[in-house]
Amino acid sequence: MNCLWCDVEIVPETSWANVFILPKPKNLCSACMNELSVLKGKRCKKCSRKSEESLCQDCKKWDLHGVNDPLTLNFSVFDYNEQMQDMISRWKYRGDYCLGYSFKPFYTEAFEKEFISLPKDIVAVPIPLSNERMKERGFNQSLQLADFLPLESCELLTRVHGEKQSKKTRKERISALNPFKITKTINKPVVLTDDIYTTGSTLRHAASLLKEQGCPTVYALTLVRG
Secondary structure (H helix, E strand, O other): OEOOOOOOEOOOOOOOOOOOOOOOOOOOOHHHHHHOOEOOOOEOOOOOOEOOOOOOHHHHHHHHOOOOOOOOEEEEEEEOOHHHHHHHHHHHHOOOHHHHHHOHHHHHHHHHHHOOOOOOOOEEEEOOOOHHHHHHHOOOHHHHHHHHOOOEEOOOEEEOOOOOHHHOOHHHHHHOOOOEEEOOOOOOOEEEEEEEEOOOHHHHHHHHHHHHOOOOOEEEEEEEEO
16 A cells, blocks of 8 residues: 555565554555654643643633633644645645545544543534535545544534635634534534634534534544644
């Protein structure tokens, strides 16, 4: 198999540890994997931001203002370094659907480690694209991530078309009106799937709508912490 990023041939490593059990196939070569930055060390327990404190300043603001945060927590897998920016750009904006599979082992491993204690009936809900954005890209990267998880996946939300999130300032993202509509209510806990957590406003818009319609608890698993 060839690396999904640089196309170099991946030669399986043979050792006494895997001589009787075949190693799992890799989608990225070692050089490309080493360019990615898996989030490690101290982080905010609420949003995965790198932080010496258990709760970062942004998340503390929710408590200071007495706002009932609809999102229980977000866990992110990668830091948004230069390599990840390039990969996200090709995957998401240039329609390289297959490249998304390079993230699958990391994403599923994070779910299995960090969300192992969640209720068994939890459902994966991808953050939707607008119809216009879907036509541009050809696929929804958040749905692809949801399909990686060992969960039932339900597309419960639709999105009103608007300016790209990447074009908005932090203030504009936080103060924006809720862009989502719900197509079906759910009374099970939910894990939202999305590619990048930046301010958390997108996830909280989705979470607030789901909770208003009867969802008991909303978590999020994002690929990257911006």
